[in-house]
Amino acid sequence: MVPQGHRILEGAITGTRRLKAGCRYVVTTDVRVRAGATLVVEDGTTILIQNGPVASSEIRHAALIFEQGSSLRAGRLYIRACTAKFRPVKRADNGGVWFFGAYRSAEKDGLSVTAAPATRASSFTAALIAAYYLGHPDPTGETQDPLEDDRDGFSLMGVGPQEWDVAEARSFHSGDDGIDLTNSQIKLQRLRVVAPAGDGLNLSSSTLQVARSLQVDVTLTSVFDRDIFDLETDDGPSYVEIAQHCHVDICGVFGDQLVLTSPDMPAPSNADGHSYRFKDFLRKSPALVFSLNDD
Template sequence: MSTNYEILSSDITRNRRLSAKKVYVVNAEVRVRKNVRLVIEDGVTILIQNGYYPKSQLKRSALIFDQGSMLRGQRFYIKACNEKYRQVKNADNGGVWFLGNFCKASKDTVSVKINRKIPPSSFKAEMISMHYLGRRDPERETSRTLAVNDDIDGISILGVGPDEWNISEIRSHYSGDDGFDVTNSHIKLDRIKVVTPTEDGLNLSSSRVEVRRSLILEVTKTKYTDRDIFDFETDDGASYLEIAQHCHVDIRGVFGDELVLSSKDLPKPKRNGDAPYQFKGVTRKAAALIYSINLD
């Protein structure tokens, strides 16, 4: 039985629903505009096409939820594909972006500013599972492949506040750069799972992330260097990861530099910045806090 594809090649400017009976292909920079509600049915698959796309800010196809946009979803999947719409195990796209109206933020040519004339964003979903999103640093950059000054994360959250974010679970598999990147935001989730990102597992830039039930970060050794479980930046203020009491934690890799761990359950990382770190268990005694106040 042939797959029923629908191409998404322009901005979504009216409320619409994505049906589980179709597979949707993003082959451009597609934005969900302000005051627009995108409903995604349970089980939907969205494909983002790999390759150079000159009309995009990111020079890659991407799905971007603008300030003031709305997502209503259950459990759905976003994966990379080639020009024939076949799923591929290679990250060379612009990934997924959520832009809020909570705080000023900027990254990879994409930026947001607080605008009281625009309503807050509203992102609600049970689970989003992402596979091979983002873009690696090319081995040989040319004028044709040139995109931004750096690689692109699998999922990027800019300027999103706790009242704008109600996505319970994020899964990020084999991202082109960091698995989960949060900039100048404050969000809460039940579950985060990051598996084998090209670079860091969880990157926070002047942000606060709260995890209630499960935190899984598999950042074990690969051929890529400078690759940590956590990377916290503090350009516009401190970064904090709060892990609730009774949360299941499974983290593996290099812990990360210049970070403070406050926990009665998780062991202290070794002073050697490249030493492997591993913990699998539950925060039984108390909540845990990982933070950086003024050091990247």
């Protein structure tokens, strides 16, 4: 039975669908916003994504997927994990939220997009997208199936600067990396990542620009290979560009084989597992974190 004030989101979303702030919407399988469709989300709306394996889902977990050529129009959107009884839960065991663009071809975790910027561009607009306990960790047993691999909470694939107009993103307690960009280039005014199970920011041949505030808390735990920045270069370099006067608050292991260019931020240690901490404004100039051919 669906609790009062909740509605199930299911199947494919086509045309224009409006989600109202007075209702909680529940994703129980993989829900896809199709090409040409627009999801309009009233300010303050919450979407719940159900935890646990889902046999009917293409990715075997419930997920919200914006396909190439789809649109999002939102104010502040909150996306949270929930139980089978639709109660918010502090555990990540779901497929997360995905945004597919047409800027570049991309592939990750068994899903892929093919570049088509002239004909199938996406359009994602929001004041805020906040994700809580999205994604899922590695299975306990060995597997070669990419659909069984760990999954990031907040994923962008092939999304370009003309497709992305989201001012702020937040990711809390994701099942793997806090936010993952694959072959994408976007700008955010504010980005906050707190306590991901994996890396804070994972970029694969992507560029992320942050203008006003960057907060990444990857405080040291017993988990090995968990960094603030993980910049991969499978199809080209990766860059994190942080604007002058941006407030930066980052904590954790900086990342391997990375270059930091900044007169404000101290150089990270080359020692394995060394904790890095910086909290201040970039007063002198912008900062650049990048990897050209290593990760």
